[in-house]
Amino acid sequence: AQKITQTQPGMFVQEKEAVTLDCTYDTSDPSYGLFWYKQPSSGEMIFLIYQGSYDQQNATEGRYSLNFQKARKSANLVISASQLGDSAMYFCAMREGHRAGGGADGLTFGKGTHLIIQP
């Protein structure tokens, strides 16, 4: 089963509009973190925002906010006032916290959403 599901392979949005990118996740671990990364056409991975499973409030970072609905296991990224430079691939990712003895778990990524902002 997919641990991270992004159901929108591609989206077209008008400049200045808000956009919501969907992400649902699957874990039985009570402790986990959810991340969104942006990958422009140049290829690098840029961290955008983080939400922890125990966080009471939705995360916000500038124009990015996360609509975290724990019961539904969803962590949708909201970009307000979209700009042409927001055109990129967007990946939702999760890190689970079951590792009690230290060390580091890798991130599990979704397949991504290709967002295109139109002028």
Added chain:
Amino acid sequence: EPEVTQTPSHQVTQMGQEVILRCVPISNHLYFYWYRQILGQKVEFLVSFYNNEISEKSEIFDDQFSVERPDGSNFTLKIRSTKLEDSAMYFCASSQAGTVKTEAFFGQGTRLTVV
């Protein structure tokens, strides 16, 4: 601003050859990772490394792959006897801690093409 640096940015190699991809993580980070992204697909975790040993590895990270931190700054991924399907973008990442909330900072990637 500190960043993760990867070299080379693009490497072309013949099938069956060995390649070494190099990374310089952010200097005060303790956890290091390799990921790969086959063209047009999602990013896949390969391996994490902490305290000079592998912390976790995925099914992809088989005996063909190895990682090393040969000195205090470099972190390398070696792929022995490359196959056509190893062609991908390989990302190195590092983080200060290994907790669930610690973001990983990614390098620019090395595009490996196996011919």
